[in-house]
Amino acid sequence: MIGGGDGAYIGNIHRIAARLDGAWQLVAGAFDVNPEKGRAFAGGQGIDEARSYGSYQDLIAAEQDRADRVEAVAICTPNFTHFPIAKALLEAGFDVICEKPLTATLADAVALEALARSSDRFVGVTYTYCGYPMVHEARVRVAAGDIGAVRSVQVEYPLEWMATAIEQSGNAQAAWRTDPAKNGRGGSIGDIGTHAYHLAGFVSGLTLDSLTADLATFVPGRALDDNAHVMMRYQGGARGLLWSSQVALGHSNGVRLRVFGETGSLQWFQEQPNELILSPLAGRVQTIKRGADDLSEDAKARTRTPAGHPEGYLEAFANLYAGFAEAIRAQREGRAPGPLGRNLPTASDGLKGVAFVEAVVDSHEAADQPWLRPVAV
Amino acid sequence: MIGGGDGAYIGNIHRIAARLDGAWQLVAGAFDVNPEKGRAFAGGQGIDEARSYGSYQDLIAAEQDRADRVEAVAICTPNFTHFPIAKALLEAGFDVICEKPLTATLADAVALEALARSSDRFVGVTYTYCGYPMVHEARVRVAAGDIGAVRSVQVEYPLEWMATAIEQSGNAQAAWRTDPAKNGRGGSIGDIGTHAYHLAGFVSGLTLDSLTADLATFVPGRALDDNAHVMMRYQGGARGLLWSSQVALGHSNGVRLRVFGETGSLQWFQEQPNELILSPLAGRVQTIKRGADDLSEDAKARTRTPAGHPEGYLEAFANLYAGFAEAIRAQREGRAPGPLGRNLPTASDGLKGVAFVEAVVDSHEAADQPWLRPVAV
Amino acid sequence: MIGGGDGAYIGNIHRIAARLDGAWQLVAGAFDVNPEKGRAFAGGQGIDEARSYGSYQDLIAAEQDRADRVEAVAICTPNFTHFPIAKALLEAGFDVICEKPLTATLADAVALEALARSSDRFVGVTYTYCGYPMVHEARVRVAAGDIGAVRSVQVEYPLEWMATAIEQSGNAQAAWRTDPAKNGRGGSIGDIGTHAYHLAGFVSGLTLDSLTADLATFVPGRALDDNAHVMMRYQGGARGLLWSSQVALGHSNGVRLRVFGETGSLQWFQEQPNELILSPLAGRVQTIKRGADDLSEDAKARTRTPAGHPEGYLEAFANLYAGFAEAIRAQREGRAPGPLGRNLPTASDGLKGVAFVEAVVDSHEAADQPWLRPVAV
């Protein structure tokens, strides 16, 4: 693991996710830009101090020649460092698990995706929400035609924790997220809108054609958008509406997806993730529960407990980690992966996400965007 | 009442609403284009057959000279007839209660609003959702600064009943709604999007600056949009996102409004109308219940039962009717109306609604609307 | 109408209910024990002052000889007066609509039910919750075997408004409800538990065999129970659990019914009355919406608007009034009543309710009720 040391939020999530199903063991890392602190942290995690490195370069140098070298490396550092680290790891022959977004700039994303494609290494990107079993269930059902041809997608990702200028009062998580140099050009759209965009495409199976967008920065002094509205047109004529916000009071982590087809709709809400709501054209609104007998193989492979025993965010994250393990193992063994190792977010998805954010910001900044004013308002 | 005879949906709603609080008595009407059927219908309603007229012209001619002439006339006919009927009624000195939209064309709306302004007659427009007490409560709270300056508004009005081409198989309600000559240029945006637009402005107190929109027609053969996405910019910098759909399977009548301010948010959902969700910046998500002791005068005036005894759509409609009665009575008595007679939807709101729909359709049809395509999707 | 004058809560509800569907006209009454106040009140309601009487005796005396005498009389007075008023009305040949409970004592209930049975007059009792269309839908489905033989019933009616000793600080509604002489022996069980008991039997179709109960009075100084727990055994072996409470903070009017059968269950919640939740043995949890096409004739007859347009408490009450009108009219016309006039709560239900309350209080007070203490707690 690179980054994710003392005080890091997402690093701990990655570790729990890796450990939960017993598919991974954390044996080495460069956890902190301060090597001393990194070593202390490694010790607390029961990791051999000799394998706690001062930098990712040191890690690569030392690990690449070990017989028991690490199998894959998780990158849990701020966005702008993803590219050099991932590049170096791939070139040294390591499989990579990278936090989203893949990179902070489009050029980096294009380059990294090309490198991933040309290498024989695996690059997984942690688009967390496609780790949820009921998201897979939704994807399978759409693909199977259960709701007919998709007409429209409504997706939103509202948050409230950045509703005030906490980046100006010492919140490190907010500070790098609002710094264009570290985060990239997209504020809310890059941080969470990209999750929503991936989720919508993952479930609907649709490919974006074009978009037009409106960004806003509501917190005074903030350098990036904290609220984004995007109208999307998908290839084939379906439409989408996407809203991301970091200032939506009342919403803790309100990822919500609704997909409307010709013969039905599906709705999923991340804060109640064990349910999927199916509304068929003929018939009643139904609740599909995680753990039910009639779920798809894809959903069943990502669940551990019966219906009624809530699984959540950590289990979804663990499903990604278990999936990456299965994909890597299958690759090495020259076999097709099992259901856990399929439909995983990879470098290609990472690139699409970065390109989406670029297009949203470009659309917002376009000089010729026409806004009409009604004659009476 | 003009229109609203046998088989008419909205006419019956108007009658129940007028009767519920005992503020109105239905004594005359031109209920049907077929005078025989109209007369039969009037009889069934206990109305003197002599006052069941064959046309609105007949009604005006006969009623305007009676000592006990009707006090106000409700127009419950298809959109394109609103203008001539309302105009004739106003010119004959009747107060008018008109179904939304005010008219089918912008020119008619402009003319009618001007006429209403220059006359001393009252013109109420039945934007139903601002009849709900908790919508008033939300309006009062926003106006009082309870959520601070408004940053953004999310409003949606999804329906499912036109998800297939029912207008082609004899559904009269769907037939005129999909006929541009009878309905106007806006399909879903004119039928229900205009409700959402009014509701958003009513509660937020915001005035629209400009918009950009994307319409879609998903049901083959349909002549008007059945799904609309609108990005809005309000004066002062607030943003809005509006979605209306007549093909959103799973949604019966899903009007939902969320208003986000600097220090709080409010959420209201029409299918659970007795609750208002308040999320303050500091503190917990709270449920404000209709019937609670600490509600505003505006909300209390529009409620009849204690908390926990659900009131709904008919009570909201009745609140409009009771409000129209109070406004008209106060006008005649030369006094300020009580709370029921304030903040009512009038011709001015009707014009704004029609202008909004025009701008949405114009935006969608604009040749220069730029849509960007990401480099990777 | 007897009682229900100025300041009376339930009287106003009865009037709205009677008026909502246009089935009744209020033309006479003895609204107040103070004739002056009663007359003033009648005037405000648009009632001929000559038909505003000083007592129920006066009303009977004056009305019984009029050609246009009232057709039925609603009794909206405190419990202990129901019996003499209803008795006098029946003996004078009036149809009666009586608030629940039928009477304050079992002896009165037995006598009144016998009188009702031997007369040819109609006696309706306003068990409000069986006015809801989705309650009828539930009843029809259970009767049709949709959930198989019923195994158990969970019913509760929690309220919060009497959580403190408001009867000691001037609340008239609470004062008579906590006075055994005016209310009868059952506190929460008589006021609201009787609603829950009726509802459970109405939907399940089950007949009670026996019960054992535990009452509590939590507010110091209160003379009657404010919390009741009842275990029920129905004939045939089904079981029931009933909870009523006037001190359940957080619950406004939380009537909730769940009926579990061999092949499915049904759940209905009064604060969201437009939905019925069906959980079949095979298949998914489903939401049955009021207004759907596939509802029973009984439910359809009790609804005015499409799905998604909430109807509530007043519409349920209006359904009872419309039903009483239909039942009375059918009786006079010597025909079978239509669906609205069937399955109405009558004197027989009123007697069962009073008998239930008596048995609950008797059970609680029984000297020999064995309570076991575990060896370790």
Add this chain to the structure above:
Amino acid sequence: MIGGGDGAYIGNIHRIAARLDGAWQLVAGAFDVNPEKGRAFAGGQGIDEARSYGSYQDLIAAEQDRADRVEAVAICTPNFTHFPIAKALLEAGFDVICEKPLTATLADAVALEALARSSDRFVGVTYTYCGYPMVHEARVRVAAGDIGAVRSVQVEYPLEWMATAIEQSGNAQAAWRTDPAKNGRGGSIGDIGTHAYHLAGFVSGLTLDSLTADLATFVPGRALDDNAHVMMRYQGGARGLLWSSQVALGHSNGVRLRVFGETGSLQWFQEQPNELILSPLAGRVQTIKRGADDLSEDAKARTRTPAGHPEGYLEAFANLYAGFAEAIRAQREGRAPGPLGRNLPTASDGLKGVAFVEAVVDSHEAADQPWLRPVAV
């Protein structure tokens, strides 16, 4: 670990829970009554085959002399075997983590609790629901007086998976649960009612005084109750109502607790475990979210992610395991445990649970239990 091998449901849950926070490592076990299968299973778990034993006796014999002997042993076998295994482990000086119920008979429970008390070993019992952070939050708030003196408790645990006679068609989980010899005298009340009883006492802080109960067996041929109703009286006058059912169609794992006090109430529902609903006497219904800043130390110690990132059943179970680790470590280090190691379910709770089930069955079977029949039903 004893038991919990191939195909065992709860064994896998214990392993995930132990692993999730990295507090435990599984190094030895007697996983299966068939030693071959046990060994194969151990291999799959990455456990040294030499420490995969054929029986708990073998495990004790081999492990008790190792320098790196296991620190604690988890018992995941059917109920009737808990006692001999736990006894042997305690006598050999191992700490014990035991599935609930503690034992299958009251005599065994009394003996085991005494043994635990007199030994210096730790005995944890996995009453899962007190592992949830919001259950701890509720406990802390009740103890702090936030809802005033507790008046009543409503607790229910409905399940649906045994609604048909699946024990007769090869379902092993159902088979031992319906066999009195393996499960004990209580069916639903022993399997899940005991969870509900523990949860109610844990949060309310109340001590049971006495109870009266009604059991039912709805599935033909079943030897134990599958539905239980219990009325409870707590010391000091508070009341409780408990319902457990294995045949409640529609309920997956519906543990629900409501605690009503003089000045507020708290509600928690296991299928939405990240929320706690607080209804104060003065003020509005509020949602307390896991992850909020103002939660108790006890709740915060049991959470890993911010609000909005659902944690669930496995995290609750992991909290118990992390707590057992902390309690054992603190005991060895002679210090007071941190918040995770406090308020854990131990042998004493296990005994109370078994005694409760005994009393419920005794009450139901008591010859003198009076059930009253109303005079009219």
